[in-house]
Amino acid sequence: MPTQAPRTPHPAHGTNGEGRSRVLVAVASRHGATAEIAEELARVLRAASPTLVVQILPVERAGDPADHDAVVLGSAVYAGRWLAPAxxxxxxxxxxxxGRPVWLFSSGPIGAPPFPPDDPHDAAPLLRSLTAREHRVFPGRLDPARLGLAERAVVTAMRAPVGDxxxxxxxxxxxEQIAAELAPRPVRGNG
Incomplete structure (x- = not known):
């Protein structure tokens, strides 16, 4: 279920002077499933608009977002929270x-119905503090072969559903929705 912040005006996001917008997709992923979601977001953003120059990086290497016109920031969720690097x-x-359009996403719930059913504890505070446009929660993947011993013990104790x-x-x-929001608007003349 998407969570949206109250709409507050963002400074006009410009382009880099060449009619292109630079978009950063920054992600924190522990076992790769959330990184794969970020990769698909970046792939679709690139395909949706030739005016978007999309860079995807782990948050640890993402650097200053001021170098980008928009940011999609995501994290895997463990124990109801985003990963510390995110x-x-x-x-x-x-x-x-x-100072720019920001979208947030979380990956974590698994199974049907989703387990756990709640949004991450960080989502609402981050949405407000960053004046992000939206937060989405996407179901994740649980593959015990990718987990450490302690993580497998927790998964077993919680009876978490296994699978993608x-x-x-x-x-x-x-x-595609994000790309549409970032599409250049036609400039109307006075006459």
């Missing part, structure tokens, strides 16, 4: 992120 990135770059629950059509549709 939370740290958002806190460290909050001022720059507030990612909803690729929903990921693609959201990327």
């Amino acid at each position: 939370r740290d990135y958002a806190a460290r770059h909050a001022a720059a992120l507030r 629950s990612r909803d690729w059509p929903a990921v693609r549709a959201w990327a």
